[in-house]
Amino acid sequence: MKLYFAPMTCSLSPHIVLRELELPFELIRVNNQSKCTADGRDFRTINPKGYVAALELDNGEVLTEGPAILQFLVDQVPGNTLAPAQGTWERVRLQEHLSFISSEIHGGSAPLFNADLPDTVKTMFKQKLCKRLDFLCHQLADQQYLMVTFGVADAYLFTVLQWLPVFNINIEHWPTLAAYMKGIAERPSVRSAIAAENATQPV
Ligand SMILES: N[C@@H](CCC(=O)N[C@@H](CS)C(=O)NCC(=O)O)C(=O)O
Structure with a gap:
């Protein structure tokens, strides 16, 4: 491949x-x-x-x-252990996570890379993104990963949350997410x- x-x-x-x-x-x-x-x-x-x-x-x-x-x-x-088996309810949950990350976090971040976008518009996108981070913080409050063990959704979420400093969004405002990122960054x-x-x- x-x-x-x-x-x-x-x-x-x-x-x-x-x-x-x-x-x-x-x-x-x-x-x-x-x-x-x-x-x-x-x-x-x-x-x-x-x-x-x-x-x-x-x-x-x-x-x-x-x-x-x-x-x-x-x-x-x-x-x-990176994903539940196809055809199970847990696999549908995984797809829910992947869709959320894809549309709300990844898609929601994309306009912030656009140098031509006015700051007022960027602020609107940032505010929406921060609401999604609030939700993720709540979701990860009492679990280490999005599902039972580290999986593909975590690899994807880690990847897109790495962009936050580029947008001047300080992840330390969401200590749960900051700890989540730190843990995943240490994986070999x-x-x-x-x-x-x-x-x-x-x-
Ligand atoms: N819907 C695609 C989006 C992929 C995407 O946004 N790729 C970006 C990098 S994160 C890219 O290559 N952008 C360059 C371009 O669109 O020309 C996916 O989920 O894989």
């Missing part, structure tokens, strides 16, 4: 999960501005949507969209994924 990624983006979550599952994979860096890949191709010929993450399977199929990639990966390794899979991404050459 090949994971097309860009550092500090949402592609970190499937990268963490590939390492958690100890699946063999190749990392291919993408320049999100020029759309060039590290091996000299136009990324849009691989993913016409033009954004990471994209997972290329050994049979040539390309899968996009974080929640789909994460669930595909966990289903490659039967019996792992997370440390090695971030180190591997940082070790790649800019495209």
